[in-house]
Amino acid sequence: MSSTLAGPLTDHCFTSVAHSGIPRGKSISIAGVPTYISTPQTPATSGMETVILYFPDVFGPFYINAQLVQDYYASQGFTVVGIDYFFGDPVHLHLDKPGFDRSTWRTKSVEQAKASVPKWVDGVKEMFGTNVTYCAVGFCFGAPYTFEVAATDMLSCAAVAHPTSLTEELLRASKVPLLFSCAETDTAFPAPFRRQVEDILVEKKATYYFQIFSGVSHGFGTRGDPEVETERWAKEECQRAMVGWFKRFSSSK
Numbered sequence: 001m002s003s004t005l006a007g008p009l010t011d012h013c014f015t016s017v018a019h020s021g022i023p024r025g026k027s028i029s030i031a032g033v034p035t036y037i038s039t040p041q042t043p044a045t046s047g048m049e050t051v052i053l054y055f056p057d058v059f060g061p062f063y064i065n066a067q068l069v070q071d072y073y074a075s076q077g078f079t080v081v082g083i084d085y086f087f088g089d090p091v092h093l094h095l096d097k098p099g100f101d102r103s104t105w106r107t108k109s110v111e112q113a114k115a116s117v118p119k120w121v122d123g124v125k126e127m128f129g130t131n132v133t134y135c136a137v138g139f140c141f142g143a144p145y146t147f148e149v150a151a152t153d154m155l156s157c158a159a160v161a162h163p164t165s166l167t168e169e170l171l172r173a174s175k176v177p178l179l180f181s182c183a184e185t186d187t188a189f190p191a192p193f194r195r196q197v198e199d200i201l202v203e204k205k206a207t208y209y210f211q212i213f214s215g216v217s218h219g220f221g222t223r224g225d226p227e228v229e230t231e232r233w234a235k236e237e238c239q240r241a242m243v244g245w246f247k248r249f250s251s252s253k
Contacts, residue, residue: 005197006143006166007188009106013058013140013164014091016065016223023067024074031123033116034084036061038074050133050250053124053149054082055117055142057222058109060090065222066139069239076243078135078250079128083120085113085145109141117145125154133250137242139222140164140188150174157249159242161221164188171200177207179245181238186218211241 025038036054052073056066061082070080084090086109094100124134136158138146143163150158151173159179160166166189178201182194194210201208213234216224221238224231 003168003196004166005168005171005189005193005200006163007193009058009141009164010187010218012187012218014095014102015219016059016063016092017225017227018063019065019068019226021064021068021071023064024071025067025080027062030081030083030127031116031119033120033123034062034087035120036067036070036080036082036084038067038070038080038082040074040077040079048131048133048250049128050078050135050246051124051128052078052080052246053121053134053136053146053155054080055136055138055145056082056084057140057142057219058086058091058106059223060084060086063090063092069222072239073243073246076247078243078246081124083117083145085109085116085120087112087116113141113145117148121149121154135159135246135250137161138163140219144170147171147174150176150178157245159245161238161242162186162189162218166197168196168200171197172204174206177209177245177249179209179242180211181221181241182210182212183216183218183220183234184212184214185216188218209241209245211238213238 073080138160143160144165147170157177161181215230216234224235226232
């Protein structure tokens with residue numbers, strides 16, 4: 001039986017501070033799945049196009065924070081596609097509703113994601129073809145789906161921030177360089193789990209990078225408070241590192 005390396009969703013997964021900005025991307029459908037797409041304002045003049053598969057947390061790819069992160073990647077030269085495996089029903093539409101059954105919502109959402117991710121990934125490949133470089137990034141809920149794609153021959157690298165629902169089987173199956181962006185306080189991915197992951201990656205002789213931020217909690221990569229300097233810096237440094245990781249293993253240099 002595969003051991004757990006990142007636990008299930010926790011209370012931190014369902015909290016957020018909304019960020020401010022104007023999204024540049026748009027909504028499209030890929031294989032019947034709603035998708036946020038953000039493209040570079042200036043297309044690359046040399047090298048292969050790089051497409052980032054964005055697997056969002058429970059707030060979905062159309063949440064303002066997620067849109068701005070995807071737009072940031074696009075501003076750095078990448079084409080970004082973010083899957084809405086919640087099909088227009090992200091968790092923040094329910095958080096203020098009395099009696100909201102979080103467990104039922106999660107079960108439904110996991111079932112939808114399991115059914116939609118494979119066909120969506122195939123649709124992305126059909127849309128962009130083979131003459132491109134693919135990378136993937138997953139936040140919280142999106143981490144296991146990132147690792148599923150990382151076990152194929154599609155990606156050049158992958159990155160995750162504050163992952164949940166990660167198993168040893170998924171980690172060992174990964175074929176690509178991995179970046180982990182981690183919070184000091186994270187009940188889903190605490191220090192003992194992080195160290196187990198590192199031990200396995202060392203054993204595999206994998207290419208990997210860990211960054212661990214003090215003073216922040218699970219969710220900092222997309223949902224921290226920009227008015228708190230420690231949280232703002234950690235979120236921005238997390239995203240800068242991910243862009244650097246994508247550039248290192250892609251043609252968008």
